[in-house]
Amino acid sequence: MTDTALPAASGAVQPNRRQTKLEPWQDPGEAPYVRIEGVSKTFGAFTAVDDVSLSIYRGELFSLLGGSGCGKTTLLRMLAGFEQPTAGHIYIDGVDMSEIPPYERPVNMMFQSYALFPHMTVEQNVAFGLHQDRVPGAEIRHRVTEALELVKLAPQRKRKPHQLSGGQRQRVALARSLVKRPKLLLLDEPLAALDRKLREETQFELVNIQEQVGITFVMVTHDQEEAMTMSSRIAVMDAGWIVQVGTPAEIYEYPQSRFVAEFIGQVNLFGGRVVEDAADHVVVAADAAGTEIEVSHAGSVPIGTRVHVAVRPEKMAIAKDPPADPRNAVQGTVDEIAYLGNASIYLIRLADGSMVRVTAPNVTRMTELPITWEDAVHVTWPAFAGVILQT
Amino acid sequence: MSRKGFLPLGDRLSRGAPALTASGLDPLRRLWVAGAALAGRLGLSGRTLVIALPYLWLLLFFLIPFAIVLKISFSEPLIARPPYAPLVEWVEGAYLEIRLNLGNYLFLAQDSLYAAAYLNSLKIAAVSTVLCLLIGYPIAYGIARAPVTWRMPLLMLIILPFWTSFLIRVYAWIGILKQNGLLNNLLIGLGVIDQPIQFLHTDFAVYVGITYSYLPFMILPLYATLERLDPALLEAAADLGCRPFKAFLTVTLPLSLPGILAGSLLVFIPAVGEFVIPALLGGPDTLMIGRVLWNEFFNNRDWPVASAVAIALLIFLVAPIMAFQHIQSRQQKADAR
Known part of the structure; x- marks a missing residue:
């Protein structure tokens, strides 16, 4: 980090609209800022992190996403230096972190519990890290003021943590970890302790602040929506493994495994066998669902391979009349309807008993649904909608 | 003593007793009812009783011994039993004499x-x-x-x-x-x-x-x-x-x-x-x-x-x-x- 002043907070900014260079991971000339190489961590017989390798680039807001016990927090704690890898190396800005204790790493962490010092005021909490570096008093005052203004907490600077609301405490924790201008800021479930409405507001604010200060963020979260709205890239983790790394759109539109497809958003899975492997498309015979599915963008898959085809509910259409093309269409009866206002969710029961979920936008104004319970319907989707999953 | 509509407690208990026995209450229960009635008349609820108990304990085993020690500390030593002079004395049965010895x-x-x-x-x-x-x-x-x-x-x-x-x-x-x-x-x-x-x-x-x-x-x-x-x-x-x-x-x-x-x-x-x-x-x-x-x-x-x-x-x-x-x-x- 350079020693330039942090710019003052400005108005709302859309998440995912990144002012820094858009996709450094696409640029072969760009060196990764954080390199995790073959890192494993075992606790006794339990393997929390299993041979993980990752590259994170400067200015990214990188998310580690997964359920509880997937190893995301252990990985974050290894970046902070609270845990030592059993195997592998972590490099931050080219420096091997193996022998460097937490108090000497150019890394700061925002704790899930915030871990504010209860006996210190807001100001003293934020100044704590600067005092450790023996920054001169005048500069400490200046930088603390700057950081508190950034998180809009300047009026509360003399308060103690127990006199603040949950949202204010969260912002103190953020200011305290930002004020040292670390090379890497680690956020452990930064929004988990906030209520839903505040969480949504804070998502925007956090992305906004990250863009202003330009610090590389690594965030741990179990909330896929949070990861989707905030991140430049997401690493989905399961059982100590990184299952897939990609931008939110890549993860959502092109999941590489059943785990990712089912973990992120809603998905319909059709089991089947590849019957045609052409240059620009693959056809899967989904016997249980009673249809053939054409997937237009798939790579080559050998004929006879057993696969699953994943189709997102919002890419499907629902109609009472039979479609012209028997491919990419299933038929069943409406089992459940959930009216959400802007859209409706239909659960369709197929002949084999399995359920298909369809999300249809409510484009026209209606007080009575054109399709109702127990109606026999046809569900169709275009050839580009499906994704072939081999695992 | 007894105003209109107010019976002395003794009267009330003696008159109420046959009625209570008639309703089949055992003596212990009767005592409890009478005690609760008495406490009610004195304005005591169960809550105040619970608070009063530790105070009573402190009064009996701390404050009173403390007062005795305090009293002795102000008296004069005597070769007697107990080995100190009383603090308060009736002189010639007419007036009270308090001797505080500092x-x-x-x-x-x-x-x-x-x-x-x-x-x-x-x-x-x-x-x-x-x-x-x-x-x-x-x-x-x-x-x-x-x-x-x-x-x-x-x-x-x-x-x-x-x-x-x-x-x-x-x-x-x-x-x-x-x-x-x-x-x-x-x-x-x-x-x-x-x-x-x-x-x-x-x-x-x-x-x-x-x-x-x-x-x-x-x-x-x-x-x-x-x-x-x-x-x-x-x-x-x-x-x-x-x-x-x-x-x-x-x-x-x-x-x-x-x-x-x-x-x-x-x-x-x-x-x-x-x-x-x-x-x-x-x-x-x-x-x-x-x-x-x-x-x-x-x-x-x-x-x-x-x-x-x-x-x-x-x-x-x-x-x-x-x-x-x-x-x-x-x-x-x-x-x-």
Whole structure:
């Protein structure tokens, strides 16, 4: 980090609209800022992190996403230096972190519990890290003021943590970890302790602040929506493994495994066998669902391979009349309807008993649904909608 | 006495009794009903009774004995039984005479023995408190940071000595510290010394005895505060660039201050008035107020001066006790948040 002043907070900014260079991971000339190489961590017989390798680039807001016990927090704690890898190396800005204790790493962490010092005021909490570096008093005052203004907490600077609301405490924790201008800021479930409405507001604010200060963020979260709205890239983790790394759109539109497809958003899975492997498309015979599915963008898959085809509910259409093309269409009866206002969710029961979920936008104004319970319907989707999953 | 519509209680009970027996109530239950009715007439609810009980206890076993001691401290010594002059007397059966004798307190102030004994008691108690803190803090810290399954057994080990009589434990120290005791034999056996050292009947022995006996009172409150300390706070300190020892000084120590104060007062207050340990382990010149008090009561049979010594000690200790109360209530308020 350079020693330039942090710019003052400005108005709302859309998440995912990144002012820094858009996709450094696409640029072969760009060196990764954080390199995790073959890192494993075992606790006794339990393997929390299993041979993980990752590259994170400067200015990214990188998310580690997964359920509880997937190893995301252990990985974050290894970046902070609270845990030592059993195997592998972590490099931050080219420096091997193996022998460097937490108090000497150019890394700061925002704790899930915030871990504010209860006996210190807001100001003293934020100044704590600067005092450790023996920054001169005048500069400490200046930088603390700057950081508190950034998180809009300047009026509360003399308060103690127990006199603040949950949202204010969260912002103190953020200011305290930002004020040292670390090379890497680690956020452990930064929004988990906030209520839903505040969480949504804070998502925007956090992305906004990250863009202003330009610090590389690594965030741990179990909330896929949070990861989707905030991140430049997401690493989905399961059982100590990184299952897939990609931008939110890549993860959502092109999941590489059943785990990712089912973990992120809603998905319909059709089991089947590849019957045609052409240059620009693959056809899967989904016997249980009673249809053939054409997937237009798939790579080559050998004929006879057993696969699953994943189709997102919002890419499907629902109609009472039979479609012209028997491919990419299933038929069943409406089992459940959930009216959400802007859209409706239909659960369709197929002949084999399995359920298909369809999300249809409510484009026209209606007080009575054109399709109702127990109606026999046809569900169709275009050839580009499906994704072939081999695992 | 009896107004219209109001019957004397006796009347009411005697008239009500047949009706109650008729409804089939046993005598115990009848007593309860009558008692509740009486309490109701006096404006007492069950809640006030619950609060009143501990007050009654304190009144009976603390305030009344205290008043007696206070009374004796103002009277004059007599060779009689009891060995002091009454404070209040009917003179010629006509008028009441109250004789308040402040001489006992004056005597305490004038004889330098008492001032020296008070000061020495405070010094011994203060040094012992510091020793308990220095020994107890690492122990409490160690237990609080031990794996959860270890904590209870370790705490049991701290509390275990209480299951043996206090007196026997102090006697055990005589066995360790005496001329041909365990400690001297060990040191001679190791070749550290040629001649046994005089440990027993010195101030050193008193410090050992008090520190040993009161250590659990220091460890337990310290453990309670240290155990509640969020380990994430120390991680946060390290994360912000604070080395472990400095993190201890800036985070752990200030946050364990309530435990340090509670433990220190729990050791200091009883140690000031300690009698058994200086009597058994201390030398003839170990001057502590507890021994002075004992001598006044049993050797000199000067109950008024002994009572004055006790009252003066209490006044000395009221300040730290009040401080302790204040800290406790403040901590409770903080916990309630």
